[in-house]
Amino acid sequence: MVKIGVLALQGAVREHVNCLAAPETEIVVVKKVEQLADLDGLVLPGGESTTMRRLIDRYGFFEPLKQFAEANKPIFGTCAGLILMAEEIVGYPEGHLAVMKMKVQRNAFGRQRESFETDLHVTGVGEDIRAVFIRAPLIVEVGTDVEVLSKYGDEIVAARQGNFLACSFHPELTDDHRFHQFFVKMVKETKQSLNK
Numbered sequence: 001m002v003k004i005g006v007l008a009l010q011g012a013v014r015e016h017v018n019c020l021a022a023p024e025t026e027i028v029v030v031k032k033v034e035q036l037a038d039l040d041g042l043v044l045p046g047g048e049s050t051t052m053r054r055l056i057d058r059y060g061f062f063e064p065l066k067q068f069a070e071a072n073k074p075i076f077g078t079c080a081g082l083i084l085m086a087e088e089i090v091g092y093p094e095g096h097l098a099v100m101k102m103k104v105q106r107n108a109f110g111r112q113r114e115s116f117e118t119d120l121h122v123t124g125v126g127e128d129i130r131a132v133f134i135r136a137p138l139i140v141e142v143g144t145d146v147e148v149l150s151k152y153g154d155e156i157v158a159a160r161q162g163n164f165l166a167c168s169f170h171p172e173l174t175d176d177h178r179f180h181q182f183f184v185k186m187v188k189e190t191k192q193s194l195n196k
C-alpha cells in the first residue's frame, strides 16, 4: 500500500485525485502540514506559482516540503507545480522549492498560444499523451542529471531527475491517466526499494 498526497492549496486537486486512483494506493488531499508525514509521494498541481508560493509560506509548508524532497520522496509537479520545483526561474532572483536542476520560463508561449492542446511523445509514458497547455512554463535548460522526457518542437516540456517528475502541461485535465499512473509506479518502486 502506498499513500500519495495532492497539495490542496490551489488548483485542480480533485482531477489529480481521480487520475491517481490505482490498486493498493490511497490518495490524500493535503491541506495541513502534518499530513505530509506519512506520505510516500506528492503531487504539486498547477495554478499560479507566485500565489501558490504565498500560500505555501502562509500555511507553513515551505520547510516541510523541502524536507519531503530531501528525504528523496517522489514529487510530481504539473505546470505551476513544475515552476515550484525548478532551481531557476527566468527573471526571478531565486527559485521556490528549487529541487530540480533546471531553468524554467513562466508563461512561455505568448498571447497567441496561451492555451492549446496537442499529443506528445513522453518517454516511458506513451507515444500520444494528450497535453493541455494553459499559460504554460517551458524548461529552457536542464542539468546533467535531468532526463528530458518530452519536447514540444524544440522545447522541453517534461523532465525527470531521480524521484522528481515535472511537466509543463496538465495531464489531470484529460481522461488519459498514463502520466499519473507512471508516477504511481515510481512511488511504489521507491517504497519497495526503501523496504528492502
Ligand code: GLN
Residues within 6 Å of the ligand: 045, 046, 047, 048, 049, 050, 078, 079, 080, 081, 083, 106, 107, 134, 135, 136, 137
Ligand atoms: N502561468 C502560471 C504560473 O506562472 C502557471 C499556469 C498553470 O499552472 N496552468 O504560475
